[in-house]
Amino acid sequence: MRTTIPQFEPYLGQEEIFQVNEVLRSGWITEGARSQEFVKRLVALTGARYVSLAPNGTLALYAALKLLGIREEDEVIVPDFTFLASATAVVLTGATPVFVDVDSATFNILPELIEPAITKRTKAIMPVHIYGQAAKMDAILDIAKRHNLKIVEDAAQGIGVSYKGRHVGTFGDFGCLSFFADKTITTGEGGAVLTNDPGLAEAHLYFRNQGRLERGSFIHPRLGYNFRLTDVQAGIGLAQLDKLAEIVEMKRKNEHFYRELLAEVNQVTFPTVDRDSERVPFRVNILVADPEKLGGFLEARKIGVRRFFYPIHRQPCFNGHNSRVSGVIQNSVRAFEHGLSLPSSARLRTEEIRYVCAAICDFFAGTHVPSR
Ligand SMILES: Cc1ncc(COP(=O)(O)O)c(C=O)c1O
Structure with a gap:
């Protein structure tokens, strides 16, 4: 690993x-x-x-x-x-x-x-x-x-x-x-x-x-x-197009494995899959109560994570002069507040996904796992 x-x-x-x-x-x-x-x-x-x-x-x-x-x-x-x-x-x-x-x-x-x-x-x-x-x-x-x-x-x-x-x-x-x-x-x-x-x-x-x-x-x-x-x-x-089918298959397989390993962790949910879309999981995403805290915990174990996109209407570069907001924006804010992207490379190995999921379980169990 x-x-x-x-x-x-x-x-x-x-x-x-x-x-x-x-x-x-x-x-x-x-x-x-x-x-x-x-x-x-x-x-x-x-x-x-x-x-x-x-x-x-x-x-x-x-x-x-x-x-x-x-x-x-x-x-x-x-x-x-x-x-x-x-x-x-x-x-x-x-x-x-x-x-x-x-x-x-x-x-x-x-x-x-x-x-x-x-x-x-x-x-x-x-x-x-x-x-x-x-x-x-x-x-x-x-x-x-x-x-x-x-x-x-x-x-x-x-x-x-x-x-x-x-x-x-x-x-x-x-x-x-x-x-x-x-x-x-x-x-x-x-x-x-x-x-x-x-x-x-x-x-x-x-x-x-x-x-x-x-x-x-x-x-x-x-x-x-x-x-x-x-x-x-x-x-x-x-060269990349030659590998696209392989990359897509691995990304799907990896996400499936994450879902399997985290299925019993009640504090973690996976975003919904829309059946009209034949999806390619661009990122392996989860929703948790405090992604910043979990992210910090995983980073300390040398696991790369990313927060979700920041709601665009709140971006410091946007203001009333160069943009407009229509209606109430809640879901975008909630996505940012709860979303975390886990390691998502096509080349992730099985033991790496197991390691990430074990770390997530430890976080929610409140137990300490020595970092590598
Ligand atoms: C949703 C979305 N739109 C636009 C872009 C911009 O693409 P690029 O980085 O190639 O300029 C990106 C990616 O970076 C993206 O994820």
């Missing part, structure tokens, strides 16, 4: 090293053949008609919002329980994020709270598939249709996740993936923009490549920017 059990670590190996070596040897390190191949593989995996790469998930969301025409006077509805970037991508466009509460059991946006949040300024909804579990897309699509709103899905944590058999990120006008180091598969930094709309797909190609479709030309028909990735990252992405 390792001396420290990390909260998360990427699942990297010789295959990624081989890819990076090959790219460096080839002399072509910006976007090239591997990026094209990575895109093709993402199309095949997600079923989206069009995929293009982005520098990271945050800028993928920003590009998507921008291409849908979101601007200063607009509002975008965002769940209050998510990583900050869902909301800051909205702020980057000049628009106002409007925070609504989430489901107490799944932490995904509550569709019934979306409609009361809609004003004349509302232009889009951003469902987030939080912790690798799909948001209630049927209801969200229905609301968007009735109110003529755009949808940008934040599927940063959602690779491999589907809703009623369809990959997340393919329901809205755009869907965005992240390949940050803590994601199910990673390229270090990286992201992807998914859409089924040929016009939006083409607009994104111009946007991300300095306003032109071909590289090397100095004639720029449109205004565009540099939102490209590199073949070094795409090569890593290809």
